[in-house]
Amino acid sequence: SLPEVASIHTCPSKSAACLLPPKADPLSLGTVSSPLQLSSDGNVELLYSRGSTCPTTGGTYSTRITFVCDETGPSNPELVDVTGCEYNVEWGTPLTCDNTDNTDNNVPVAGCQVTDPDTGYRYDLTKLTLQQGSYKTAGARFVANICGAVDSCGSGVAVCYHDNGKTVSLGQASTAQTELAQERGEVEIMYSGGG
Numbered sequence: 001s002l003p004e005v006a007s008i009h010t011c012p013s014k015s016a017a018c019l020l021p022p023k024a025d026p027l028s029l030g031t032v033s034s035p036l037q038l039s040s041d042g043n044v045e046l047l048y049s050r051g052s053t054c055p056t057t058g059g060t061y062s063t064r065i066t067f068v069c070d071e072t073g074p075s076n077p078e079l080v081d082v083t084g085c086e087y088n089v090e091w092g093t094p095l096t097c098d099n100t101d102n103t104d105n106n107v108p109v110a111g112c113q114v115t116d117p118d119t120g121y122r123y124d125l126t127k128l129t130l131q132q133g134s135y136k137t138a139g140a141r142f143v144a145n146i147c148g149a150v151d152s153c154g155s156g157v158a159v160c161y162h163d164n165g166k167t168v169s170l171g172q173a174s175t176a177q178t179e180l181a182q183e184r185g186e187v188e189i190m191y192s193g194g195g
Contacts, residue, residue, distance in 0.1 A: 010026050011026055011028065012026060012027070012028040012052060014028075014031045014032075015028040015029070015030070015031060015051070016029075016030055016031050016032045016048040016063070017029040017030055017048050017051075017063040017087070017089075018051075019087075027051065027052040027061060028051040028052045028061065029048060029051045029052075029061045029062070029063040029087050030047070030048025030049050030050060030051040030060075030061060030062045030063045031048060031049070031050050031051065032048060033047060033048060033049040033050060034046075034047055034049075035186065036186070037186075038116070038180075038186070038187075039066070042116065042121045043066050043067065043068065043096070044066070044067045044096050045064060045065065045066050045067070046064075046065045046067070047062065047063070047064050047065075048062060048063040048064075048065075049062040050062075051063070054084070054085030056084065056085060057084060057085050059085055060085065061085045061086075061087070062085065062086045062087070063086070063087045063088075063089060064086060064087070064088050064089065065077065065089045065090075065091055066080075066088070066089070066090050066091070067090075067091050067092075067093050067095070067096045068090050068091070068092050068093075068096060069092070069093075069094070069096050069097035070092025070093055070094060070097075071094055071097055072092075072094075073093075073094060074091075074092065074093050074094075075091065075092035075093070076091075077089045077090070077091040078090050078091070094127060095127050095128065111147075111175070111176035111177045111178055111189075112124065112125045112126050112129075112146070112147035112176050112178055112189070113125065113126070113178060114178040114179060114180045114187060115180075116180055123178070123180070123187050125146050125147050125178060125187070125189055126146075126147045128146035128147070129145060129146050129147045129148040130145050130146075130148065131148075134150040134151075134152065134153075141161060141162050141163060142159075142160075142161050142162075143159070143160055143161075143162065144158060144159040144160075145158055145159075145173070146158075146189065147173065147176055147189070148173055149173045152167070153167060153169060154167060154169060156172050156173055156174060157169045157170075157171070157172060157173070157194075158171050158172060158173035158176065158191050159171045159191050159194070160194075168194070168195075169193075169194045169195055170191065170194040171190075171191020171192055171193055171194045172191060172192070172193035172194070173191070174193075175191050175192040175193045176189055176190070176191055177189070177190050177191075177192075178190075
């Protein structure tokens with residue numbers, strides 16, 4: 001399991017991960033430095049870098065979080081090892097599970113899945129679909145759902161913008177197209193039919 005983790009109020013400024021050593025000041029184990037990445041072995045990883053100074057190397061601490069399949073639901077993060085100044089953590093989530101067998105009762109939405117041609121791993125974004133509500137930006141002006149409609153946007157609309165009482169559709173849920181941008185290690189979803 002992970003060592004004692006400091007509360008957000010005692011972590012160094014901008015820390016994405018930090019550690020409270022016994023009888024010492026909190027250490028930053030890294031700050032957000034890049035988006036989720038697809039590793040060469042097909043895992044989804046998140047890297048926090050530029051943490052506190054690491055005395056063993058003179059460099060800085062970093063944390064690599066590898067998201068692994070856990071069909072039972074999100075689990076607590078688990079410290080796997082520490083290599084030099086890098087903390088390696090595994091975090092179980094159903095969002096990274098290969099759904100090639102499609103054994104669950106969810107009917108996949110057309111255009112919301114993509115398969116990596118090199119690994120055969122299938123990314124199914126329908127697990128991010130909210131049954132109620134939406135993903136919102138600050139101020140709730142830009143709202144979206146992943147592979148599903150947003151009630152406040154209009155019939156069948158997946159993405160919209162609210163401005164001064166007016167709602168502008170930015171794309172229909174039925175037009176979802178998912179692509180794997182391998183050179184950037186990203187999964188992208190695009191909608192059309194806005195207006």
